């Protein structure tokens with residue numbers, strides 16, 4: 001019995017690799033040993049290579065060598081899998097001669113999520129075991145496969161009948177003595193039509209845009225089907241090292257750790273006693289309110305939807321019912337699950353009906369006076385100890401909290417649209433918000449399957465505040481002569497999920513327009529968001545009105561460049577005395593992305609976000625920032641803050657200090673060889 005014990009997830013750190021090698025060799029030599037079981041202590045089988053070791057000088061023994069040694073063992077080796085056997089962990093299991101798993105276990109090769117490919121023979125062994133097509137699907141999706149399905153595919157040999165995995169693994173090992181080792185390297189890959197590789201390339205093209213490892217995974221599997229095992233291993237090794245050294249993998253690994261770090265909030269103790277969290281009331285039955293209600297229902301919470309307008313309420317109820325039906329149709333939930341969800345749902349026009357809930361989430365129109373009115377009522381009606389949350393995307397939590405006698409209960413929960421799909425939840429802590437309220441909100445995010453990022457209170461918090469830096473440069477460049485479709489294309493090619501102008505049309509140009517009318521701190525600059533304002537003022541709201549930055553044919557969401565918009569912008573530029581010119585692609589990227597970085601640096605300076613990784617998580621999960629670039633702050637780190645600082649100073653000379661004065665962290669780090677990653681305020 002060889003037991004790996006390296007909490008929390010039994011990652012294959014150097015000491016684990018060394019131990020595995022040492023004990024497999026010992027067992028192989030031991031005359032009294034007839035068969036070997038490899039299992040793991042703790043909550044899971046090996047979850048993969050130790051990601052923390054990547055980017056550092058590699059340490060021997062290397063995983064592919066350990067794996068080859070396990071497979072070459074003369075005695076049968078059985079992997080006993082519980083929890084998740086992932087990445088290098090599954091590759092260890094594939095090196096074993098037989099695999100048995102608990103019914104609750106799963107196996108997978110998620111390397112693609114880290115910009116990698118299985119680099120310890122997974123790309124060569126899995127196709128030999130289950131065929132090229134299925135192996136590619138597992139590697140390209142990165143999703144784990146449950147034990148039962150893994151058994152059907154042939155990726156494992158047995159699912160344990162009982163909970164006693166070890167006992168069953170030992171019997172399996174004893175039974176295997178007669179048959180001896182079954183080595184996957186000696187198997188042939190089942191014959192495939194070579195067309196499947198190009199078909200797969202087409203299938204994944206849209207989802208994997210800009211990424212390098214998916215193509216290399218396909219190439220590895222292609223080689224597995226037409227070359228000797230050792231040749232495939234050599235190719236895999238080189239491809240793995242190429243991915244490992246790439247900025248893409250660096251960005252994705254940063255994303256992995258940053259998303260785990262956001263849950264640990266400075267100043268919030270681990271053992272803080274949380275408030276109860278079973279029932280939620282959502283105020284406001286618009287698209288956002290209905291989406292939030294549906295997200296909460298899907299997470300098993302009881303939900304009451306309140307709106308004082310009966311028609312609005314009826315529409316909200318219908319939206320929720322439709323979302324359940326669509327979920328059933330798409331196979332996301334079962335029919336009984338949908339019925340059960342709707343049983344936990346009720347609607348009302350009366351605040352008294354929600355008085356006893358645990359959490360209230362206000363999602364009414366984005367206007368301070370309306371929000372203050374709602375919170376005044378909530379303060380009078382809702383039971384003491386309930387959390388009073390606002391879904392504002394920009395307004396001051398402290399001003400809203402001040403209308404109540406319980407500011408410690410008030411917090412911002414900024415959902416992103418569509419609320420039941422987007423993963424990000426900005427949790428906005430006001431000056432008086434209780435730590436228990438913050439901790440409970442983080443739990444709510446987890447319950448909803450979202451990533452909660454705790455941020456401080458300021459206009460727009462982290463996400464929307466930075467958006468102004470990005471959007472402002474887009475808007476200025478429109479006046480300076482860059483067409484909306486040109487800017488969008490440049491940024492999409494760079495990796496953004498959508499261009500800012502297409503996003504504006506999707507969200508509605510009237511929405512941002514109204515928010516800007518509420519602001520009292522806009523810069524004294526007639527060019528500021530002038531194009532968006534002008535279009536909104538002329539009734540061009542975007543997709544919903546058939547025209548905005550772009551034109552939309554009836555029933556279509558495809559943005560078409562509109563010559564009228566080009567003419568309107570030209571005229572406005574002339575009126576404002578802005579000279580039009582051709583703007584190079586590099587300038588589009590740098591002005592938009594450094595616009596984000598400069599605002600992000602100010603946010604760090606003010607402590608609105610405690611760590612640069614938190615800013616990155618917001619932008620990767622809420623604003624379509626390419627994950628493989630690791631978020632704006634990490635991206636700036638990879639460019640080098642000295643270079644970013646220099647360019648920002650150049651922009652200050654060219655465009656003036658109003659927007660381009662480098663904040664203190666950028667100046668200090670940029671002139672001392674530092675990175676945002678190590679920034680401490």
Ligand code: 3H9
Pocket residue numbers: 008009011044047048049050051052063064084086087088089091110111114116117118119120122257260261
């Ligand atoms: C690979 O294997 C390459 C090979 O093909 C070739 C090599 C040559 N390493 O997620 P959690 C930490 S690439 C180091 O909150 P959960 C994590 O940071 C790897 N640390 O728990 C966290 O630390 P902290 C392929 C790791 O229960 C703690 O463990 N494998 C690793 O929600 C708990 O993590 C993967 O990509 C790691 N591999 O989920 C699997 N994994 O407490 C990555 C986790 O300090 N891991 N940590 O914040 C996962 O998907 C999830 O962690 C897992 C558990 C599902 C295992």
